[in-house]
Amino acid sequence: MSSKLNFLFEKDEEMPLKEYLKFHLKLSSRLIRGAIREDRIRVNGEIVKLSYKLKNGDSIDISIQKDEEQNIEPEKIDLDIVYEDEDIIVINKTYGMVVHPTKSYPNGTLANGLLYYFKSSGQNCIVRLVSRLDMDTSGLILVAKNQFAHMALARDMGEDSFKKWYLAVAHNKFTEKEGTINLPIYRTGGESIKRIVDHRGQESITHYKVIEEYTAGSLVQVLLETGRTHQIRVHLSRLGNPLYGDSLYGEEYDDDLLINRQALHAYKLSFPHPRTGEVISLECGLPEDIKKLIEELKKS
Incomplete structure (x- = not known):
């Protein structure tokens, strides 16, 4: 290219x-x-x-190449690169990693690692995030390498060919094994990061399908139609199926011995390539902590 x-x-x-x-x-x-x-x-x-x-x-x-700078400190961080070409790079992010520097997390973020990777490999790029994940959600993140790619991907994000799938391990069995949750999500305000289902919120649509059932939980495939903050966690909690390890929306459960973060993994991504329009589909397997959680649930 x-x-x-x-x-x-x-x-x-x-x-x-x-x-x-x-x-x-x-x-x-x-x-x-x-x-x-x-x-x-x-x-x-x-x-x-x-x-x-x-x-x-x-x-x-x-x-589409131009000299650009970004106020982010490059840091050598191991990155799991799933796909890369001249326009885009897709990373399988580990849980516990913040995507972009903040006041609380100025270093050690995915953006710090990407900027180091770009510079060390002689690529004149800044970090243009197309998708984001919560710190403790693992999985695929799409990053554009130039302004054109970022513009095209942002423009096409609402198209049917742009899809993001997740795998989640939730408490309890689902009443309906497959369905769509269409409930608005609202931020309560103040210092709390918690979201709630409320008519004042933004339209939020989540499609889900139960893949496996256990005595005390379910493995669920989730497809997002909208991309609100905490959307999957809020919607599944509203159904009575909060994620394992989710202390914010499943505080009534003590899952520390099973998993120390929400059991949510962005495992599949499909999107039209910004330059060619060809649909690219990528997948990454479940991380070890979620695999171990599933094994424990199968034993019980």
Whole structure:
């Protein structure tokens, strides 16, 4: 793959460059403005203005590489890279790792490790997160390596071809073995990070299917239609099936001897590639702590 995008204009009628970029290529206004300002858009090898009228057979080149800095300290951290190309990288994040630096966690985050990896491998990239996971949720995280890839993935996130699946181990057996939870999620405010189901909240849709049942729990596959904070944890708790290890939404259970974090793993991801549009599907297996939890539940 190239650090440039190339398109051939094949229309009988002339069209302003800006209109073609925005409405036919679906590039964001921000990307277009920056690229034209920095002379990263050329037609037939020549620098042009956005008002330039494209003619049949014109070749448009857009450079998507640019020098960028990020106020994140690079740190050497072992990363489980599931997929990588010039536009994207997908990491299988371990539990206990924060995705991006905060006041409470300024170091040791996935972003710190990624920036070190980019620099040490000679890649001129900053960390552009497309998806996020809670600190104690493990699994696949998608990161864009350039502005174009980030824009395209963010734009396509609502498409049917962009899907995120999770595996969760929940308390109790489910009344319905398969279903959809459509309940709004609301942040109560103040210093609490806890969310609740409330009519004032944002629309939140979760599809679930029970994969295995145990005497005291269930292994559930979850597909998110929306991506609210704590969505799976809130919705399953509302059904009476809080996750094992979830002290925030399943505080009535003492699971410390079984698992020391919520039993939630983002195991599968599918999305259209930002450059080619080809749907990429990726998977990663369950981590050892969730496997051990399942074994214990099977014994009981």
